[in-house]
Amino acid sequence: MWRSEQDTDAFARALASEPALRDAFIALEGDLGAGKTTFVRHLLRALGIEGRIKSPTYAVVEPHEAPDGLAIFHFDFYRFNDPREWDDAGFRDIFAGPGLKLAEWPENAAGRTPPADLALKIEAMTDDTRHLTLHAHTPRGRLLLARIGA
Numbered sequence: 363m364w365r366s367e368q369d370t371d372a373f374a375r376a377l378a379s380e381p382a383l384r385d386a387f388i389a390l391e392g393d394l395g396a397g398k399t400t401f402v403r404h405l406l407r408a409l410g411i412e413g414r415i416k417s418p419t420y421a422v423v424e425p426h427e428a429p430d431g432l433a434i435f436h437f438d439f440y441r442f443n444d445p446r447e448w449d450d451a452g453f454r455d456i457f458a459g460p461g462l463k464l465a466e467w468p469e470n471a472a473g474r475t476p477p478a479d480l481a482l483k484i485e486a487m488t489d490d491t492r493h494l495t496l497h498a499h500t501p502r503g504r505l506l507l508a509r510i511g512a
Contacts, residue, residue: 433461
């Protein structure tokens with residue numbers, strides 16, 4: 363449960379401190395306004411990304427590079443509907459290569475992405491808190507959950 367944005371930030375910082383995150387694929391699920399992009403912003407800040415962090419809703423992917431050289435790819439598949447775009451945009455190569463991959467609306471690219479190491483489902487509650495459900499789908503995901511105590 364995230365009771366405030368400070369809780370979101372604390373979770374992001376804990377995750378950012380884990381070496382196993384470097385080549386992880388994290389799927390972010392939840393309705394519009396649930397807090398997926400807010401979480402990504404906190405995680406990117408915790409990884410040292412400075413400046414404006416925009417949502418890739420129209421671009422589909424926003425690449426970033428952390429100060430330590432970590433490649434980070436923030437996907438938003440909300441408007442993704444053309445399977446040919448997957449190959450044309452080089453997404454297959456991005457997911458096969460090194461770096462952290464964060465994907466909002468991963469269900470819209472189902473069958474194209476590999477299994478997510480970690481899936482975060484964020485639900486906005488009526489009292490403005492966020493209910494967080496975590497699922498590890500790979501050994502890397504299970505390691506991340508164990509290391510952050512989730």
